[in-house]
Amino acid sequence: MRVLILIPAFNEAAALPGLVAEIRSDAPVHDILVVDDGSDDETRALLPALGVRWIRLPERLGPGAAVRVGLRYARQRGFDAVVRLDGDGQHPARLLPALIEPLMNRRADVVIGSRFTHARRSPSTPRGRRVVQRCLGMVLTILTRGRVTDPTSGLWAFGPQALAVLAEHHPSGYPEPELRLFLSRNQLRAVEIPVTMRERPAGQTSLTARRTSAAMARLIIHLLVVPLRGAVRDRT
Amino acid sequence: MDRLQVAAVAISIALLIGVLELVRRKKLTEEYSFVWILCALALLGLSMARGLLDRIALGLGIHYPPAALLLVVILFVFVASVSFSVVISRQRQQIDRLIEDTALLDARLRELEDAARAPEDEIYSKSTVEDR
Numbered sequence: 001m002r003v004l005i006l007i008p009a010f011n012e013a014a015a016l017p018g019l020v021a022e023i024r025s026d027a028p029v030h031d032i033l034v035v036d037d038g039s040d041d042e043t044r045a046l047l048p049a050l051g052v053r054w055i056r057l058p059e060r061l062g063p064g065a066a067v068r069v070g071l072r073y074a075r076q077r078g079f080d081a082v083v084r085l086d087g088d089g090q091h092p093a094r095l096l097p098a099l100i101e102p103l104m105n106r107r108a109d110v111v112i113g114s115r116f117t118h119a120r121r122s123p124s125t126p127r128g129r130r131v132v133q134r135c136l137g138m139v140l141t142i143l144t145r146g147r148v149t150d151p152t153s154g155l156w157a158f159g160p161q162a163l164a165v166l167a168e169h170h171p172s173g174y175p176e177p178e179l180r181l182f183l184s185r186n187q188l189r190a191v192e193i194p195v196t197m198r199e200r201p202a203g204q205t206s207l208t209a210r211r212t213s214a215a216m217a218r219l220i221i222h223l224l225v226v227p228l229r230g231a232v233r234d235r236t
Numbered sequence: 237m238d239r240l241q242v243a244a245v246a247i248s249i250a251l252l253i254g255v256l257e258l259v260r261r262k263k264l265t266e267e268y269s270f271v272w273i274l275c276a277l278a279l280l281g282l283s284m285a286r287g288l289l290d291r292i293a294l295g296l297g298i299h300y301p302p303a304a305l306l307l308v309v310i311l312f313v314f315v316a317s318v319s320f321s322v323v324i325s326r327q328r329q330q331i332d333r334l335i336e337d338t339a340l341l342d343a344r345l346r347e348l349e350d351a352a353r354a355p356e357d358e359i360y361s362k363s364t365v366e367d368r
Contacts (some may be wrong), residue, residue: 035339055343059335069336073343172332 001106004053004079005032006094008066009087010206013042019089025224026093033073034087037066062114063154063206064175071158071167082163086154088205090197095155099225102191104161109188110162113155113195136219140177143227144184146202149192151177171222174207174215240302252276269323271319275312282308 005023009016016034023032036043038060047054055069067084067138074082081103083090103107116133131153137207140148153176158166165186173180183190207215252306255272258264264272282305293304 053343053347055339057335057339061332061335065332065336069339072336073340076340076344 001080001100002078002119003081003083003100004070004077005030006067006070006074006084007032007034007087008037008044008070008139009039009043010037010066011039011041011059011061012087013039013046013090014091016043016046016050016087019087019093020052022089022109023085023093023096028085030096030194031079032061035066035070035073037061037063046126055102062170062173064170064178067175068167068170068172071163071170075163075167077133078145080160080163080192080230084154084156084158084235090199091155091195095195098193099157100194102193103157106159106188108191108216109159110183111149111157111159112153112190112192113197114153114192115195115197116149117192117194127173135176138196139223140180143223144180146180146189146190147192151180153199155195161222166230174211177219178222178226181222185226185229186231194218240281241286244302244305245280248276248283252280267328268323271316275316278312279305279309 004096005027007016009020020032020034023030034047034052034054035054036047036048036054038057044056047056053073055073057066057069070084071082081100083096083099087091091113099113102111116137136151137148140151151175156176156179162183165188166179169182171182180190252273255264255269255276259266259269282292286301289304290301292308293299293301295305296304298304298307
């Protein structure tokens with residue numbers, strides 16, 4: 001199984017070199033693709049020097065679109081699976097085998113790393129945010145009829161089936177909750193595996209107050225609308 | 237015809253001519269002019285046929301018929317705005333798609349150029365994980 005490690009990055013010049021080095025040492029067999037989502041820091045100058053595959057979006061389209069581009073790239077280049085790691089380095093590369101394993105055994109089409117499968121509350125997550133995440137997790141669990149404990153996790157592995165569909169239909173914006181709904185609507189099997197993530201080691205989160213509220217507003221609409229949409233047809 | 241009616245008819249005709257002129261000069265494409273032409277014609281019809289407007293007003297319980305005309309105008313503006321939002325959304329999707337395609341083409345071109353200079357294996361580690 002050819003696996004591509006996809007790193008969507010917006011202004012992550014501080015974290016990217018360390019992350020790439022970590023993947024190289026922990027999972028040297030996999031190809032790495034960085035999708036630069038229109039960064040305006042040194043990320044742009046850094047990319048060619050990293051020695052990895054890279055795509056630069058000329059404008060910022062948001063993480064969802066950056067992932068979609070990466071999935072399209074993976075399809076074009078004949079990869080069978082894609083693992084998405086956040087560019088800030090909060091996802092340790094040593095988690096990769098555990099994420100890929102359910103895809104290889106065909107137990108799942110999509111694997112999501114969850115911080116909250118067992119722990120009541122992760123110490124690194126602020127309480128207010130955790131409450132919102134838990135409520136959202138419960139709503140998504142009901143709507144998707146699958147267990148959703150970490151609705152905003154950015155650690156994903158996509159198998160061949162999912163890759164084929166999502167290269168065209170991966171949602172835009174901050175896509176994670178909508179993606180859960182989409183997968184369940186399109187009969188793609190998603191499983192969560194327990195993971196421990198790190199504190200963001202360097203750089204700034206792209207989630208400003210404005211983007212968070214916009215994402216929340218979008219999410220409320222998605223919760224209402226995505227279950228009412230039909231499944232996508234072109235499953236080639 | 238009272239003064240209000242004359243003004244309403246004049247404005248409707250001006251709107252219609254204005255829209256057609258924009259289409260003639262290709263500042264407005266036919267598909268987007270449609271909603272405006274429809275709007276202008278409806279306004280024209282309502283301003284000329286006072287009886288029709290009166291009946292609509294009566295039916296809706298509006299005591300001052302020209303207020304019904306205002307209601308119709310507001311409805312049209314609302315419909316037009318929604319249709320523009322649809323257009324903007326579609327264009328946003330098209331622009332996103334173009335940006336994505338540009339980026340993918342750029343990457344492909346760069347990789348082809350790199351490969352032309354050196355075999356791809358020397359640029360990227362291209363190993364695969366065997367199925368277990």
